[in-house]
Amino acid sequence: MDILLQQIFNGLTLGSIYALVALGYTMVYGIMGLINFAHGEVVMVGALVALSVMKPLAAAGLPGPLVVLVALLVAALVCMALGFTIERVAYRPLRNAPRLAPLITAIGVSIVLQQLAMLIWGRSYHAVPPLLPAESHEVLGAQITELQLIIMLVAALTMAGLILLVNRTKLGRAMRATAENPAIAGLMGVDANRIIALTFIIGSALAALAGVLVSANYGIAHYHMGFILGLKAFTAAVLGGIGNLAGAMVGGVLLGLIEALGAGYIGDLTGGILGSHYQDVFAFFVLIVVLIFRPSGLMGEKVSERA
Amino acid sequence: MNVPAKALSLSVLAALAVMACGKEAPPPPAPAASAPPAAQPPLVVKIGHSAPLTGPQAHIGKDNENGARLALEDANAAKIKIDGRDVTFELVPEDDQADPKQGNLVAQKFVDAKVNAVVGHLNSGTTIPASKLYADAGIPQVSPSATNPQYTNQGFKTAFRVMANDEQQGKVLGEYAVNNLKAKTVAVIDDKTAYGEGVAHEFLKSAVAAGAKVVAEEHTDDKAVDFKAILTKIKGKKPDLIFYGGMDPQAAPMAKQMKQLGIKAKYLLADGGCTAEFIKNAGDAAEGHYCSLPGIPYEKMPGGPKFIERYKAKFNADIQLYGPYAYDAAMVVIEAVKRAQSADPAKILAELPKTDFQGVTTRILFDEKGDLKDGAITLYVAKGGKWEPLDTIGGATAPAAEAKPAEAMGGMTGMQGMAGMAGINGMTGMTGIAAEATKLAPEKK
Incomplete structure (x- = not known):
């Protein structure tokens, strides 16, 4: 029982991390129907910038949470500027091009960011100083760290905040209008370019937040860390229904749970024929099944009408 | 994509x-x-x-x-x-x-x-x-x-x-785990690469031959960072020792997550995890874990x-x-x-x-297959933030150059305070080599 509970905790943490990153994918997709493949790399830049800020501040003896907060702020600013630039350089000129073109520039941006990060921060792994409370607590026989709780809480709050932003504010209404039809939104006095740029800026700030939490959780940061994370988060977004904010959360948590429980129990359930190396197979099998029966993901009806 | x-x-x-x-x-x-x-x-x-x-x-x-x-x-x-x-x-x-x-x-x-x-x-x-x-x-x-x-x-x-190849390394590691680290039950994780799977397989064979019971065989990949699911599963099987066949990018976070999950088992790595990066990135979670490296400690080369x-x-x-x-x-x-x-x-x-x-x-001589002759394997333990050499097993030049003849006859150096010579004594071939090396030592200068 304690093992099952532990696997559920593992899955929830992993899922919250996926969800946090998936929110960035889904926001951009929801507004402009574009898959921003560079998002995973923005997460990576956020983590590495935060790390560069953390090291000298932590060495100066400031209290841990304060250092992380400052680092997060700096990382968020850098990532916002980066997101704005990416949109301006790689996506805006292609706004009216066939849909494949921005997809390819997105991959290009992703590679450029990875290589730049490699030149700036080097090829080595960076140990992230343990500044956030990471004490392990025992809950019904399973171990959970404070940081894991923080990650789950932050992911849920971020999702709630974004839903409020999109549904309850003037900016949100402009976002929804742009998503529906940029041209008509423009006629109604919405500056679509400004809204899209803002979407990217908000998404990038979230990426910085995700980067800081992910690197703190695993204790390492590396120029390559955004790639697999981005791919998994994208999968989570699709699973939940890309374009739907609550769907990103549901998809992320579901993917995390499937991976954890899959790795934990496939072996025992199949009598050792399939081992834990089938965890990804299992996760993507679920994705395929979901997409066969619900092509727009678990919660993505609206998008399917539009696309 | x-x-x-x-x-x-x-x-x-x-x-x-x-x-x-x-x-x-x-x-x-x-x-x-x-x-x-x-x-x-x-x-x-x-x-x-x-x-x-x-x-x-x-x-x-x-x-x-x-x-x-x-x-x-x-x-x-x-x-x-x-x-x-x-x-x-x-x-x-x-x-x-x-x-x-x-x-x-x-x-x-x-x-x-x-x-x-x-x-x-x-x-x-x-x-x-x-x-x-x-x-x-x-x-x-x-x-x-x-x-x-x-x-x-x-x-x-x-x-x-x-x-030295993984047959030699895995054999030494398996025997060391059972005889020196006293592991009765072992769990094995690999990263599904030719190297990781290969060395894990050799370790497993040798550990089983030495009398250990394998309670779990798990797999990850060489890009993963989250191992909590497989570690949790392993925790349920309560092994004395966990062996990981793979490289340091995975080995270090794995050590951290073992600590977070409260796993008390010994952690043994082959050469891919035997790096300064491992210690740096695993931090205090590295303490007391073991690894091996073909060859001899850099300082003793x-x-x-x-x-x-x-x-x-x-x-x-x-x-x-x-x-x-x-x-x-x-x-x-x-x-x-x-x-x-x-x-x-x-x-x-x-x-x-x-x-x-x-x-x-080392002194490099090839056998008829192209493998290094008499490759040495050294075991290390993480202590005070660095890898400390424990034992060097086999090897032609190093033990002879370093050790007194009496020690070299045993085929290893630096056995200070280590129990369980028995396991390594089984490697009669290596003993012979070391003895031969003692003869070679003078002309080496």
Whole structure:
């Protein structure tokens, strides 16, 4: 029982991390129907910038949470500027091009960011100083760290905040209008370019937040860390229904749970024929099944009408 | 999405590599200055080097490249001549991303570029498939660090390595786990690569033969960072020891997560996890864990301390893992060129089996398969933030050079305070070798 509970905790943490990153994918997709493949790399830049800020501040003896907060702020600013630039350089000129073109520039941006990060921060792994409370607590026989709780809480709050932003504010209404039809939104006095740029800026700030939490959780940061994370988060977004904010959360948590429980129990359930190396197979099998029966993901009806 | 991304990064890297080569193309000024009397342009010997320079293992790959680069610089500084003609050794560095597909593209590129020899690749997973291309083209290949036995078991005359293979390493590790670390139950994790799976398999065989029970066999991959699911499963089986066959990018976070989950088992790594990076990134979660490295501790290598100093001065970085082995692999090739008095791959190939070279890491002799003769394995424990050597098992030159004859007879050094000689005593072959080495020791100077 304690093992099952532990696997559920593992899955929830992993899922919250996926969800946090998936929110960035889904926001951009929801507004402009574009898959921003560079998002995973923005997460990576956020983590590495935060790390560069953390090291000298932590060495100066400031209290841990304060250092992380400052680092997060700096990382968020850098990532916002980066997101704005990416949109301006790689996506805006292609706004009216066939849909494949921005997809390819997105991959290009992703590679450029990875290589730049490699030149700036080097090829080595960076140990992230343990500044956030990471004490392990025992809950019904399973171990959970404070940081894991923080990650789950932050992911849920971020999702709630974004839903409020999109549904309850003037900016949100402009976002929804742009998503529906940029041209008509423009006629109604919405500056679509400004809204899209803002979407990217908000998404990038979230990426910085995700980067800081992910690197703190695993204790390492590396120029390559955004790639697999981005791919998994994208999968989570699709699973939940890309374009739907609550769907990103549901998809992320579901993917995390499937991976954890899959790795934990496939072996025992199949009598050792399939081992834990089938965890990804299992996760993507679920994705395929979901997409066969619900092509727009678990919660993505609206998008399917539009696309 | 994965595929176009890789293809793109490939072409970008290829372009970068070409640019890099372009910069190094002009021969260094020194041989050029001495050229006029000979009235002949220097003969350029191209040595291909392949390792992951991007991706999670980029730091280890760059380390290998640095090692090989240092060897070539030494060779160029020594102003080697073939038939009175100056020779310039030129490194052709490539990035195989630790990916077998990419490794074969690099190998094909080397074949097309008619390199005279290849130092590499780093990973077994890239080395084994690439070795067929080199064998077909008749290009000699010396891998510094591919330890999967299959590499030299294919019967290729072109395949050599300067490090003990996983059969030797896995056997030592399995026996050590059971006899010295007193593990009755073990769990094994690997990263599904040729190296990780290979060494884990050898470990498992040997641990079972020594009397341990395997309670879990789990798998991850060489890009993963979250291992909590498989570790939780293992925790439920309560093993005495967890063995991981893989590289440090996974080994370090795994150690941390073991600590977070409250797993008390001993953690044993093979060479891929036996790095300073592991300790740095695992932090206090590294304390008390074990690893092994083919060869002997850097500090105890015949040319070790000097090499560490030179490497640091040249690249302003610490040796990661296989740097000294890459240096030796390149030197073995250079020595073969010198002996053959030719840069012709066929002639280099004819000389390689006759190698008897005192390298930085050890004295290098090849057996008939191209494997290093009498490779030593050293076990380390993480203590106070660094790897401390525990025991060196086997090996021709090192124990003899280091230990008193009485100790060398046992086939190992530094057994201070270690119980359980029994397990290692089983390796009678090694004992004989060490004894032979004692005889060799005087003439080694």
